[in-house]
Amino acid sequence: MFALPFVRDALLAGSLIAVASGLLGYFVVLRAQVFAGDALSHVAFTGALAAAAAGIDLRIGLFAATVAIALLFAALGGRARADDVTIGVVFAWILGLGVLFLDLFNASSGGGSGIVGARALFGSIFALSGGEARLAALVALALIAATLAVARPLLFATLDPAVALAHGVPVTALGALFLVLVGVDAAEATQAVGALLLLGLLAAPAGAAHRLTASPYRGMALSAVLALASVWIGIALSYRVSSLPPSSAIVLVAGAFYALALAAGSWAHAGVLGWRR
Amino acid sequence: MNPSFSANPITDLNELLQYPFMVNALAAATIVALVGALIGWFVVLRRESFVCHTLSVMSFPGASGAALAGLPLASGYFAFALAGALAIAFGSRAGARRSLSHESAVVGSVGAAALALGFLFLSLYGGVLESVETLLFGSSVGITVGQVRTLAVVGLLAATALAAIGRPLFYASIDEQAARADGVPVRALAIAFLVLLGLAVAAIAQIVGVLLTFALLVAPAATAQQLTSRIGLSLALAVALALLEAWAALTLSYFTNLSLGFYVTSIALALYAIARAARELRR
Numbered sequence: 001m002f003a004l005p006f007v008r009d010a011l012l013a014g015s016l017i018a019v020a021s022g023l024l025g026y027f028v029v030l031r032a033q034v035f036a037g038d039a040l041s042h043v044a045f046t047g048a049l050a051a052a053a054a055g056i057d058l059r060i061g062l063f064a065a066t067v068a069i070a071l072l073f074a075a076l077g078g079r080a081r082a083d084d085v086t087i088g089v090v091f092a093w094i095l096g097l098g099v100l101f102l103d104l105f106n107a108s109s110g111g112g113s114g115i116v117g118a119r120a121l122f123g124s125i126f127a128l129s130g131g132e133a134r135l136a137a138l139v140a141l142a143l144i145a146a147t148l149a150v151a152r153p154l155l156f157a158t159l160d161p162a163v164a165l166a167h168g169v170p171v172t173a174l175g176a177l178f179l180v181l182v183g184v185d186a187a188e189a190t191q192a193v194g195a196l197l198l199l200g201l202l203a204a205p206a207g208a209a210h211r212l213t214a215s216p217y218r219g220m221a222l223s224a225v226l227a228l229a230s231v232w233i234g235i236a237l238s239y240r241v242s243s244l245p246p247s248s249a250i251v252l253v254a255g256a257f258y259a260l261a262l263a264a265g266s267w268a269h270a271g272v273l274g275w276r277r
Numbered sequence: 278m279n280p281s282f283s284a285n286p287i288t289d290l291n292e293l294l295q296y297p298f299m300v301n302a303l304a305a306a307t308i309v310a311l312v313g314a315l316i317g318w319f320v321v322l323r324r325e326s327f328v329c330h331t332l333s334v335m336s337f338p339g340a341s342g343a344a345l346a347g348l349p350l351a352s353g354y355f356a357f358a359l360a361g362a363l364a365i366a367f368g369s370r371a372g373a374r375r376s377l378s379h380e381s382a383v384v385g386s387v388g389a390a391a392l393a394l395g396f397l398f399l400s401l402y403g404g405v406l407e408s409v410e411t412l413l414f415g416s417s418v419g420i421t422v423g424q425v426r427t428l429a430v431v432g433l434l435a436a437t438a439l440a441a442i443g444r445p446l447f448y449a450s451i452d453e454q455a456a457r458a459d460g461v462p463v464r465a466l467a468i469a470f471l472v473l474l475g476l477a478v479a480a481i482a483q484i485v486g487v488l489l490t491f492a493l494l495v496a497p498a499a500t501a502q503q504l505t506s507r508i509g510l511s512l513a514l515a516v517a518l519a520l521l522e523a524w525a526a527l528t529l530s531y532f533t534n535l536s537l538g539f540y541v542t543s544i545a546l547a548l549y550a551i552a553r554a555a556r557e558l559r560r
Contacts, residue, residue, distance in 0.1 A: 034381040210382070
């Protein structure tokens, strides 16, 4: 399996994207910003298809859209408290817009929209070319480095913003930087598992880690390891069973980890494993 | 077929109705808009709009699993949406004590896992490229007479049930404490309503796709509630807006050859935005 170049490319890009998503996802759950990740997943789909309709590289639309929305969220900060209905109507419209771009792309290219649409929605890690995989890996590496660099102050700013501010930690700037990092990661994860499934890589391993340990650094490491394991197991399963799409396999493995962690958490809570929290 | 708008609406209507698939689509859209608006009105009142999105995403693996198993798609939509509704109804008490961030991580992961499972079934089925968009974003073509009949029966059942529990449900939604004190079975009503919501979501998802049900279920009701606080008027308005949205989207989609999903969501957003603006201005 490792002899095949497309598997090696998928593993290279997938592993680094997984670690980046696991680390960032830990903070996403800690900061209760899963909703922002959800918003980015809708935007990623529409951005990629807008680029397809305009006839440019999908990744340009993908990164432009997710980073722009991340910056918008950062600018709005805590001021914009939209209610559920407004959010739902706007999210549905963003997807509707993506469908429009798909139609336009279909009209201009004369068919083939199914492949582009399905790829934007559900990813296709095996279809990454060598160059695409290397670029994705480099961006993911930069994301990991940036996340680790700000991990300590970010943790401080998340757990106790008032005290952090008093200690001279730039809380607002860190929050904005973090959202941009999540935006870039959303664009990366879309290439691996697709826009609709990126929460599976961003929220599931991190949610599991939060269930299993309360220590932040152990939690970050665990979240990254679980994400990495999901990608590896997912890719291996999908390689063995060719009708199993890699993105489905990865997200279902990540979901299974989360389900196990929830079960383990409630057993521990009930004292089944001999200790109580 | 070369659709074109003429200045004469009668001609346009005749052109629309000359194709059986459009007649089926209009009939199905009318049924789901009617039932959806009524149930959506209570969804907005009870602030359960995200439950309805989750149920809708859960029906995706149902539909694709049914395709894989060679069963009618409708059975998959209904089975999974109902199972999801019951799971939420009976699981919500246990979940209530969990913190907000963990809860949203669970909801997000369940959604992603459901979509992943649906995509898996579609891949196994083999018809992935065309059907994935139809299931996710809806389509006005390919609705059969049998499907319309099923929707009509389910719609009638749901509307009758809603009419039967409407009054106590309204009381329980407005003031749960008082209703409970008055002996209204609040919990049973909540479960019954979730089941009805599952039915409505499964019906609407068959027309506008699992990702866009919000636009036809919640948006018209929310728009109506922005415009008036009188109960009967706002229910009637919700139904009227939903019908307008469904018919206009189908007509525009037919004459411009663009997706139904784009028009449904755009009209829903436009109406909602106008209603919000009107309310702000009146203040």
